[in-house]
Amino acid sequence: MTNPVGVQVKRLPHGEGLELPAYATSGAAGMDVLSAEDVTLEPGMRHAVATGLSVAIPDGYEIQVRPRSGLAFKFGVTVPNTPGTIDSDYRGELKVLMINHGTDAFPIKRGDRVAQLVLAPVTQAQWHEVAELDDTERGAGGFGSTGR
Numbered sequence: 001m002t003n004p005v006g007v008q009v010k011r012l013p014h015g016e017g018l019e020l021p022a023y024a025t026s027g028a029a030g031m032d033v034l035s036a037e038d039v040t041l042e043p044g045m046r047h048a049v050a051t052g053l054s055v056a057i058p059d060g061y062e063i064q065v066r067p068r069s070g071l072a073f074k075f076g077v078t079v080p081n082t083p084g085t086i087d088s089d090y091r092g093e094l095k096v097l098m099i100n101h102g103t104d105a106f107p108i109k110r111g112d113r114v115a116q117l118v119l120a121p122v123t124q125a126q127w128h129e130v131a132e133l134d135d136t137e138r139g140a141g142g143f144g145s146t147g148r
């Protein structure tokens with residue numbers, strides 16, 4: 001990928017010795033991020049998995065935390081708040097919220113790839129309050145108004 005955007009990353013003490021999140025292939029959109037802890041997700045259980053990392057994302061960007069499709073497909077283990085939002089001004093530990101929708105306990109070992117991080121541009125909106133909105137073909141139709 002040409003012109004990658006620089007993102008500051010700091011290893012926390014419990015993140016020492018772990019690889020930084022990395023792109024598995026040259027065209028990958030997401031960097032696989034590793035767990036910094038051992039934890040077992042029992043069926044139905046949620047957990048905020050430690051990564052041992054904190055970041056400073058440049059203004060105008062966010063990091064999205066997305067599931068790995070293999071874990072979701074094979075084990076029902078996914079990210080309940082996908083895409084998780086890491087704000088550019090957040091300096092706490094980056095955590096990966098995970099849930100086990102499967103029927104078996106799912107052990108996570110320190111160093112396992114639990115999710116992927118996607119750096120994405122953000123545009124902030126500025127409200128312009130008006131009394132009336134313009135007419136459109138759709139109007140107020142939604143939630144299946146065009147049929148199946």
Ligand SMILES: O=c1ccn([C@H]2C[C@H](O)[C@@H](COP(=O)(O)OP(=O)(O)OP(=O)(O)O)O2)c(=O)[nH]1
Pocket residue numbers: 065081084085086087088090093094095096097
């Ligand atoms: O999967 C996630 C989601 C969020 N965060 C961190 C970074 C983010 O910048 C911060 C706040 O996230 P969010 O805005 O989603 O949380 P909230 O529920 O709205 O709480 P807050 O009041 O702290 O904003 O928590 C994570 O580490 N992992």
